Amino acid sequence: MQRFNSVDDMIAVVKAAKDKAAAEKQMPPVPMPYTPPFLLRMQLEFQRKELMDELTSKSHKKNMRLTYIGHEGFYSSTPLQNLKPILLREMQIRVRYTGRLLLCRTVGPASRLVCVTLGVEDPDGWAQVVSIYNFPGTHAAFGDELDTMFPENSIIAIREPMSKMALGASHSHIRIDSPSDIVLLKPGDPLLSGVRWATGVRQHPLLNHATVGWKEIGDKHFRSQQYFAAVVAYSNALHLNRENVTIRLNRSLARLRLKHYEASLRDLQTILSSSCLGDGEEVKALYRSAQAHYGLERFAEAKALYERCLSLNPSLEEAVAGVSKCTQRLCEQSLGDFDWASMFDAVSRSASLGACEVADYVGPIKVAPRSSRGGGRGVFATQDIDAGELLMVLKPIAAAVDQPTAASSFWSFNFLTNAMETQSRYDLIQKLVPMLVAEESLTRGFFQLYSRNNGVKSEQVTNDHFDVEDSYSPPFLVDFGHIESICSTNWFGFRTGTAALKRKFGPDDDDDGGDSPMTEKGTGLYLLASYFNHSCIPNAGHQFFSDLMVIRATQSIKQDEEITISYCSHASYASREKNLKPWFDQCDCQLCIDDRLAGSNRRSARESLSKAVRNAATPLPQARDALQKMVSTYSSQERVRPELSTAYHAFSHRLQQMAHEFVSKAAATEAIEKEIQSLEWLGVEVTEKGITEVSDHSHLPTLPISTRRIPNTFGEPDMQFLMIFGMFVLLGCPNRAMSWFRAAIWMSEKTIGGGIPMFKRTHSDIIRVLGPVLAEFLSKIESERA
Numbered sequence: 128m129q130r131f132n133s134v135d136d137m138i139a140v141v142k143a144a145k146d147k148a149a150a151e152k153q154m155p156p157v158p159m160p161y162t163p164p165f166l167l168r169m170q171l172e173f174q175r176k177e178l179m180d181e182l183t184s185k186s187h188k189k190n191m192r193l194t195y196i197g198h199e200g201f202y203s204s205t206p207l208q209n210l211k212p213i214l215l216r217e218m219q220i221r222v223r224y225t226g227r228l229l230l231c232r233t234v235g236p237a238s239r240l241v242c243v244t245l246g247v248e249d250p251d252g253w254a255q256v257v258s259i260y261n262f263p264g265t266h267a268a269f270g271d272e273l274d275t276m277f278p279e280n281s282i283i284a285i286r287e288p289m290s291k292m293a294l295g296a297s298h299s300h301i302r303i304d305s306p307s308d309i310v311l312l313k314p315g316d317p318l319l320s321g322v323r324w325a326t327g328v329r330q331h332p333l334l335n336h337a338t339v340g341w342k343e344i345g346d347k348h349f350r351s352q353q354y355f356a357a358v359v360a361y362s363n364a365l366h367l368n369r370e371n372v373t374i375r376l377n378r379s380l381a382r383l384r385l386k387h388y389e390a391s392l393r394d395l396q397t398i399l400s401s402s403c404l405g406d407g408e409e410v411k412a413l414y415r416s417a418q419a420h421y422g423l424e425r426f427a428e429a430k431a432l433y434e435r436c437l438s439l440n441p442s443l444e445e446a447v448a449g450v451s452k453c454t455q456r457l458c459e460q461s462l463g464d465f466d467w468a469s470m471f472d473a474v475s476r477s478a479s480l481g482a483c484e485v486a487d488y489v490g491p492i493k494v495a496p497r498s499s500r501g502g503g504r505g506v507f508a509t510q511d512i513d514a515g516e517l518l519m520v521l522k523p524i525a526a527a528v529d530q531p532t533a534a535s536s537f538w539s540f541n542f543l544t545n546a547m548e549t550q551s552r553y554d555l556i557q558k559l560v561p562m563l564v565a566e567e568s569l570t571r572g573f574f575q576l577y578s579r580n581n582g583v584k585s586e587q588v589t590n591d592h593f594d595v596e597d598s599y600s601p602p603f604l605v606d607f608g609h610i611e612s613i614c615s616t617n618w619f620g621f622r623t624g625t626a627a628l629k630r631k632f633g634p635d636d637d638d639d640g641g642d643s644p645m646t647e648k649g650t651g652l653y654l655l656a657s658y659f660n661h662s663c664i665p666n667a668g669h670q671f672f673s674d675l676m677v678i679r680a681t682q683s684i685k686q687d688e689e690i691t692i693s694y695c696s697h698a699s700y701a702s703r704e705k706n707l708k709p710w711f712d713q714c715d716c717q718l719c720i721d722d723r724l725a726g727s728n729r730r731s732a733r734e735s736l737s738k739a740v741r742n743a744a745t746p747l748p749q750a751r752d753a754l755q756k757m758v759s760t761y762s763s764q765e766r767v768r769p770e771l772s773t774a775y776h777a778f779s780h781r782l783q784q785m786a787h788e789f790v791s792k793a794a795a796t797e798a799i800e801k802e803i804q805s806l807e808w809l810g811v812e813v814t815e816k817g818i819t820e821v822s823d824h825s826h827l828p829t830l831p832i833s834t835r836r837i838p839n840t841f842g843e844p845d846m847q848f849l850m851i852f853g854m855f856v857l858l859g860c861p862n863r864a865m866s867w868f869r870a871a872i873w874m875s876e877k878t879i880g881g882g883i884p885m886f887k888r889t890h891s892d893i894i895r896v897l898g899p900v901l902a903e904f905l906s907k908i909e910s911e912r913a
């Protein structure tokens with residue numbers, strides 16, 4: 128990782144790095160120089176101190192940091208038993224030693240900024256730096272966590288090593304990108320038989336402490352919430368004494384905290400199968416098993432286990448609470464019965480991930496093959512679906528949030544998407560690694576996802592040195608580039624806090640979460656949601672309660688019809704094409720087909736006319752003229768015209784301001800007409816376009832629009848409904864105003880759910896701005912419903 132003062136600096140460095148990598152590839156191999164282990168140890172001790180000082184310093188200078196996603200990495204796919212040993216002095220810099228295995232022992236302390244840096248010596252006493260990227264549990268580890276994970280004199284084997292010049296440094300290093308390319312060897316491993324170390328015999332660090340010593344180290348990490356290091360220490364203790372129930376119980380708890388539920392259950396099943404459990408140990412193991420099943424969304428099993436705990440200890444209050452939580456989750460899971468307003472409140476109270484404690488829900492949908500579109504799968508309706516119906520509620524398998532501080536910001540250049548990504552994207556990938564090592568079913572689900580760069584590679588090569596008791600050995604050989612590629616194709620962005628759910632007047636500032644200092648941008652990876660293909664005019668829409676993803680139908684959908692969502696909601700073809708690049712080169716939805724048919728001349732004319740209309744400096748008559756010209760850039764068949772809709776809305780907005788400022792009925796009337804047209808270009812079927820007041824509102828249809836479609840992809844129709852409402856209030860037409868107000872409430876119920884209590888929460892800013900006028904209409908509807 129390097130540090131910078133500006134984004135321009137970073138872009139220059141990315142370019143230089145690309146050039147350097149290309150140049151390095153052309154350079155000839157050179158012999159590896161001899162480095163004595165003691166010299167390397169001194170350098171590493173100094174480096175660790177420097178890094179620790181930096182990580183803990185309160186320097187006021189803003190640091191910008193840059194790292195990379197998806198640059199050319201390597202992983203070995205050869206089974207360990209087929210690899211022949213090699214020594215450092217036999218190696219040349221810039222040569223990949225395929226079919227070979229480097230056995231070495233660590234010298235000096237480990238340190239980490241982006242990767243873990245280790246010093247190693249080989250049996251002949253030659254030393255070399257090793258940079259380990261993407262290793263489970265190391266992403267946020269430093270100091271004594273690293274000492275637990277890579278204690279001095281650890282013996283490691285590196286599959287098919289290659290030494291190269293370190294970027295921005297003058298020394299060579301062996302860079303490891305895949306967690307399965309490094310194997311931490313236990314005492315007695317057959318690979319160590321007959322090995323003699325030129326620098327002398329030293330005790331294997333796993334034997335430096337007895338079982339009790341490792342347990343104490345594990346407990347210390349646990350207390351400091353360093354759960355991964357705790358698991359490593361407990362695993363070492365268990366290696367020395369597999370029968371120790373207390374330590375296995377401790378490890379199961381640390382694994383629960385890491386959300387490694389399957390790994391935790393493995394421990395708990397071992398404990399529960401033991402015939403000699405001490406006082407309270409059975410209840411503890413049952414209680415934790417219930418928690419693990421709960422985490423795995425197996426609520427019926429969890430409930431039965433909580434009940435078993437109660438049969439052994441009726442006063443266990445946590446188990447009583449567990450039973451009631453399971454009952455609630457089962458309702459959510461099977462019926463899609465969620466308390467949306469409470470979920471909104473939970474998200475507004477806490478910025479943390481997982482603020483909504485609810486079950487996942489899968490509605491009437493299934494994943495099925497499709498003849499095209501990436502991996503060729505898509506999501507389909509299993510029955511006829513109404514607009515607004517809930518299709519899915521899903522928690523991420525991993526999520527992260529950006530954490531810019533006053534002192535530093537972090538960026539990651541993604542070679543796969545050719546874009547500068549934020550910290551949460553990089554962190555998400557790093558957080559996934561330990562999950563993929565620990566959780567088998569999650570791993571299986573993850574590797575079935577499509578990646579734009581590599582397609583679907585669901586068959587993984589088994590790791591022949593895998594040990595289920597071990598904390599970092601993955602069960603398969605890991606192509607880390609593939610992990611990065613799956614993530615880059617499937618991740619979703621979200622915002623913590625309630626900003627994304629709340630409606631407010633005026634344009635949404637994309638760089639700022641808006642209403643709460645707790646708002647952060649985040650990234651999540653969701654299994655089922657990754658199968659939805661994109662359409663610019665989709666029939667479903669997604670939103671987030673922080674990292675909880677919710678998908679609803681936005682149109683009536685027929686059984687077996689494909690269900691699509693929108694990956695980006697830009698109005699113009701050019702910006703949609705640009706923003707959809709990470710997924711595909713050409714979108715095959717009807718809107719894009721129509722836009723392509725229109726041709727580039729019409730599209731660019733449309734874009735510049737739209738700019739003119741939206742520019743507040745364009746005089747009204749010219750803006751009106753530009754609107755008319757825009758219409759003529761379309762042929763007759765396009766029903767949805769997002770750019771035209773945006774332009775009509777912008778024009779109407781100016782008229783609304785005039786209407787307020789000059790109390791102009793003419794402006795208000797035209798504003799309503801233009802806003803209605805804007806809605807129609809979004810695909811809204813407006814069934815009641817009348818402008819004059821009706822004395823008897825029973826003659827008005829309940830809603831002025833058809834309920835077959837909720838076109839919430841572009842713009843914010845509910846806000847447009849409220850704007851029309853406002854104009855009718857100004858014109859003194861309360862019955863018409865009421866009908867548009869009902870449309871706004873209907874829209875909120877169909878897109879977010881939760882009835883009027885939720886409408887009040889999501890529209891609190893508007894209710895405040897419009898004050899008593901809106902409150903009067905709202906209370907009328909409330910009393911009707913009471």
Ligand SMILES: C[S@@+](CC[C@H](N)C(=O)[O-])C[C@H]1O[C@@H](n2cnc3c(N)ncnc32)[C@H](O)[C@@H]1O
Pocket residue numbers: 499500501502503504505576577579616617657658659660661662709710711713714715716
């Ligand atoms: C998140 S995946 C969607 C599921 C994927 N089809 C599968 O089988 O797993 C995204 C990929 O699907 C394909 N895709 C989705 N929507 C598409 C569209 N509108 N036009 C073309 N390809 C699309 C692209 O290959 C894209 O990279």
